[in-house]
Amino acid sequence: MLFNGNEKKIYSTDNPDEVLLHFTDVMTCYHNVKRAKLVNKGKLTSQISALLLKYLSDAGINTHFIAQVGERDQLCRRVTNLPIVFVARNRVAGDMERRFRWEGGERLPITVIDMYLNDGKLGDPLVNDYHIMALGIMTQEELNEVHAIILKANDLISGLCSDAGLELVDLQLEFGRTADGTIIISDEISPDTCRFWDKDTGTRLDKDRFRHDMSDVIASYAKVLECLSKSGTGMSN
Numbered sequence: 001m002l003f004n005g006n007e008k009k010i011y012s013t014d015n016p017d018e019v020l021l022h023f024t025d026v027m028t029c030y031h032n033v034k035r036a037k038l039v040n041k042g043k044l045t046s047q048i049s050a051l052l053l054k055y056l057s058d059a060g061i062n063t064h065f066i067a068q069v070g071e072r073d074q075l076c077r078r079v080t081n082l083p084i085v086f087v088a089r090n091r092v093a094g095d096m097e098r099r100f101r102w103e104g105g106e107r108l109p110i111t112v113i114d115m116y117l118n119d120g121k122l123g124d125p126l127v128n129d130y131h132i133m134a135l136g137i138m139t140q141e142e143l144n145e146v147h148a149i150i151l152k153a154n155d156l157i158s159g160l161c162s163d164a165g166l167e168l169v170d171l172q173l174e175f176g177r178t179a180d181g182t183i184i185i186s187d188e189i190s191p192d193t194c195r196f197w198d199k200d201t202g203t204r205l206d207k208d209r210f211r212h213d214m215s216d217v218i219a220s221y222a223k224v225l226e227c228l229s230k231s232g233t234g235m236s237n
């Protein structure tokens with residue numbers, strides 16, 4: 001085992017360039033203050049993430065995803081994760097709502113990219129390009145490339161969601177460097193890490209249900225998988 005997280009475990013494989021990601025049924029939020037075990041959660045997030053990462057790969061965006069190898073395991077390229085969490089926001093929610101004391105839910109006139117230093121002890125502070133360069137994490141050129149990838153991924157997944165009767169409210173992405181230094185999308189894309197709403201009713205179908213003690217967390221994740229599976233991704237559940 002290379003990494004033993006609550007929601008994911010990462011194992012080495014016989015191939016030094018590949019790792020196995022295992023998705024657990026544990027759900028956490030508020031820096032682990034709230035946690036629970038929800039049966040089937042890991043299967044759903046793994047399968048949704050596989051579907052979305054494959055969709056991006058097929059559209060020419062480099063990701064770490066290689067193959068789904070079980071109900072809750074996937075083979076991925078080995079990367080060193082950059083300690084930055086990127087969020088593309090299409091509507092005001094969560095941290096953006098709190099930071100500006102804005103009414104939640106408004107559609108933004110442009111997609112906003114927020115960046116956070118992935119450091120729980122510091123409370124994952126919001127950072128800008130200059131901070132990231134000063135910390136020696138990325139160059140301006142790399143930041144520009146990554147911002148372009150985020151906007152493209154956001155457009156692609158927003159379109160897919162729309163065809164599936166869903167709306168992508170925000171998209172959280174992490175990136176890693178491969179052995180040759182190439183920066184590719186890593187981690188997962190699922191209702192654990194992004195906000196998905198029902199396009200017609202605005203019903204939340206993501207981790208906000210768990211954060212706010214709403215019912216039907218797993219049924220909502222299952223609905224996201226069912227909608228995306230039917231919507232021309234070429235994959236079925």
Ligand code: C5P
Nearest residue numbers: 087093094095096170172192193194195
């Ligand atoms: O809380 P915030 O509005 O910044 O969250 C933006 C998106 O990133 C949400 O979809 C949320 O689920 C995700 N997120 C995450 N892990 C965190 C913080 C946020 O996956 N530690």
